[in-house]
């Protein structure tokens with residue numbers, strides 16, 4: 001059951017020196033590829049990093065988090081701002097089977113086309129999109145017995161810490177001005193079987209029915 005996987009999954013930060021078979025990696029990537037997105041816009045790109053030097057740079061970007069360097073694979077999630085451009089967005093809508101007149105209408109409505117609200121909102125919505133792909137990959141990985149950890153503590157456009165390392169990573173990953181590194185996911189096999197201990201806030205402080213108390 002999916003809920004069993006969710007209950008068992010925990011963030012793992014120490015990995016065995018063991019490669020992930022390509023077949024499994026492809027399944028993980030496919031899960032992200034098939035994740036839902038705003039009007040099926042898929043404004044993202046996923047970069048699979050195995051190269052040690054690149055992983056070292058990505059670790060530096062995350063404030064030297066060691067698991068970024070030690071994981072056999074790091075997936076880098078890029079928000080593709082170009083995916084929100086009129087041209088690209090229209091293409092996607094057209095591929096979804098929408099008529100030109102419907103597409104024109106959508107492009108005038110800020111609720112349906114966030115680009116009308118400016119760059120900040122596009123970035124916000126991009127983070128939202130990428131999150132689904134990350135979650136899908138993380139769960140598919142768990143299903144395959146592969147552990148992971150989301151790495152959100154990084155310098156990027158959202159944190160606006162444009163240090164030297166930020167520029168270097170952009171260069172090494174060959175990112176254009178429309179490509180924004182949003183987050184990363186480390187993948188590998190846990191060094192030690194860690195007992196899952198879900199520490200969460202009280203269930204009834206989080207879940208409500210009909211309205212908040």
Ligand SMILES: Cc1cc2nc3c(=O)[nH]c(=O)nc-3n(C[C@H](O)[C@H](O)[C@H](O)COP(=O)(O)O)c2cc1C
Pocket residue numbers: 009010011012013062065149150151152153154198
């Ligand atoms: C958006 C996001 C960013 C995170 N950033 C980091 C990070 O930079 N480094 C890290 O070691 N863990 C990171 N985590 C993992 C969380 O610390 C972890 O999910 C949380 O403590 C709950 O533990 P669990 O995943 O084992 O259930 C991040 C998780 C999320 C969802």
